[in-house]
Amino acid sequence: MTLEQINLSTGPVNISMEVRNALSAPTISHRSLHFRQLLDDTLSALCNMLSVRHSFVMNGSGTLANEAMLHQIKTLGTKGLILSNGEFGSRLINQAERIGISFTTHVKEWGQRFELQELETILASGQIHWVLFCHCETSTGVLNNLDGIADLCIAYHVQCFADCMSSVGTTTLNLSKITMATASSGKGLGAYPGLALVFSNTTPLSSNSTPTYLDLANYSLKNNIPFTISSNLINALHTAIMQKHTAEHTNMIHQYSYKYYDIMHQYSIVPFSDRHSKVLTIVLPEGKKPVFTNFMDEKNIVLSYESEYLMKRNWVQLAVLGYYHEKQLDYAANTLEECMKHLF
Ligand SMILES: *Cc1c(COP(=O)(O)O)cnc(C)c1O
Numbered sequence: 001m002t003l004e005q006i007n008l009s010t011g012p013v014n015i016s017m018e019v020r021n022a023l024s025a026p027t028i029s030h031r032s033l034h035f036r037q038l039l040d041d042t043l044s045a046l047c048n049m050l051s052v053r054h055s056f057v058m059n060g061s062g063t064l065a066n067e068a069m070l071h072q073i074k075t076l077g078t079k080g081l082i083l084s085n086g087e088f089g090s091r092l093i094n095q096a097e098r099i100g101i102s103f104t105t106h107v108k109e110w111g112q113r114f115e116l117q118e119l120e121t122i123l124a125s126g127q128i129h130w131v132l133f134c135h136c137e138t139s140t141g142v143l144n145n146l147d148g149i150a151d152l153c154i155a156y157h158v159q160c161f162a163d164c165m166s167s168v169g170t171t172t173l174n175l176s177k178i179t180m181a182t183a184s185s186g187k188g189l190g191a192y193p194g195l196a197l198v199f200s201n202t203t204p205l206s207s208n209s210t211p212t213y214l215d216l217a218n219y220s221l222k223n224n225i226p227f228t229i230s231s232n233l234i235n236a237l238h239t240a241i242m243q244k245h246t247a248e249h250t251n252m253i254h255q256y257s258y259k260y261y262d263i264m265h266q267y268s269i270v271p272f273s274d275r276h277s278k279v280l281t282i283v284l285p286e287g288k289k290p291v292f293t294n295f296m297d298e299k300n301i302v303l304s305y306e307s308e309y310l311m312k313r314n315w316v317q318l319a320v321l322g323y324y325h326e327k328q329l330d331y332a333a334n335t336l337e338e339c340m341k342h343l344f
Contacts, residue, residue: 006328009304010138010166010279011187014322015240019191022239028231035231039224042238049245050168051176052199056219057237059229062165062184065196066095068214069161069180070132072200074101075207076159078129081122083149086110087139087309088163092132104128111140111272111281116148123156130159130179136167139309140272141279141317143167150177168197169244170253170278170321175199185233188278190323191240194233244323253278256329257320263336267344282316288343289314295342299335 007014028035039057046055058064073080073096080101084090085108093105106122108114114133122128131153135146146162153160159179167173168181169188175181180200186193204216212218218226243249257278264270264282273280284292289305293316296303304310304317318336320329 005300005302006324006332007302007322008318008320008332009302010317010319011321012193013187013190013319014324015190015192015236016243016323018243019236019240019323023192023232023236025232025235030225030227030229030231035229035234036225038231038234038238039229042234042241043224045238045241045245046197046199049173049241050181050199051174052178052181052201054200054203054220056198056200056204056216056224057229057234058196058198058213058219059194059227059233060196061186061193062163062182062196063091063095064214065165065182065184065198066092066163067099068196068198068216069163069182070095070099070101071207071210071214072180072204072216073130073132073161074099075205075210076130079103079127080130080132080159081106081128083114083119083131083133083144084108085112085114085140085142085144086134086137088134088137088165092134092163096132103132111142113142114144114149116145116152119149119152120156123152123158128156128158130161132161132163134163134165135181136164136170136279138166138279139281139307141277141281141319142272143274143277146173147177153177164199166279166319166321171276172250176201185237185240188321189237189240190244190321191237192233194230195237240323249323252324252326252329253320256324256333259333260318260320260336263333263340267340278321279317279319282318284314284316284343289316292316292339292343295339296335299339301332301335
C-alpha cells in the first residue's frame, strides 16, 4: 500500500498532484489579461456549479468570507435571526455581535436539528427580515435543512444567508434560493486554503462603514480585482474545480462516505450523522479514543481530533472533503473495518 498519508480530515483537505503543480506555476500579475481570463473562468465555473448569479473571491480563510457576508447583512439595516447548533453557528453569532448587527438568536444543543415549525413561528412574528445559519455544521457534521429553511424564508419574504463552508464541493448544491452563501478554497473544493468565497444572487450593497477589504460592492465595482489576488491560489482552485467536480468523483465520494457511515453505525458511534454526511463525528466509549486514533495514525490515515472543541468533547471526525483516488478510499474502508474489530 502507498506510504503516502490519506487525508480524511475536515481540512486542509487532500490535494491532487495536478493542483499542487498548478500552485507552483509561475506567479502572474493580477493586472494581466491571462489572470483576468483565469479569474473569470473560475468565478463562472463556481456560478454554474452552485446555480448563483455572482461569485466573489478574496484572499483569506473562510472566516473572512463570513465577515464580508456579515457586513452585507449589516448594510441591510434590518433585524434578523442567527441559528446555531454547534461551534460554527456560535462563531457567526460572535462575529455578528462584534460587527454591531441587529439580531436575535435561536440556539439548539450541539447535534440537535432545527425544527422548521419552530422557525416558522419566529418568522410569522414579522420582526425578522433575514436569517443566517450554517448549512453543514462542521463541528458535529449535522447537515442543516438548507432547502427547507430557504423555502420558509421565501414564504415570509425574509432574506436567507448561509455558511456553506463544508458543503460546497462535497455534494450537489443549488443555492439559487439563497441570498448569499460562503465557502473557502481549502475544504470541499479540494484546493489550498487561502481564498475566501462569497456567492450571491443580489448585487452587493455599498456602505461607507464597511472596511474596504471586506466590501463586496467594491469587488463588483472593480470587476472582481480591486487588489492583488494570488494567481497561484486561483490557478490551483481552478484546476481543483475542473478536476474534482465531475459526476464520477462526486459519485465515488458518496459511495465511500456511505460505506464509512455503515461501518461505524453498526457500533452506534456516529450519533449525529446519516448516510449522506460527509463529515462523520465519532463518539467513542470511555477510554477508546486513543486506541482508535493511534490505530488510524499508524495506518497513515489522517483524521481530525485536535481542534479545541473536539478535544474538549473527546470526539474524532472523519471527513471525505478532498480529492481522492479510489484505491485510497478503499484502503481507508478496509482499515476502518479492521480498526472496529480491534476496538469492539
Ligand atoms: C471551516 C469553517 C469555517 C471557517 O474556517 P477558516 O478556518 O476560517 O477557513 C467557517 N464555517 C464552517 C462551517 C467551517 O467548516
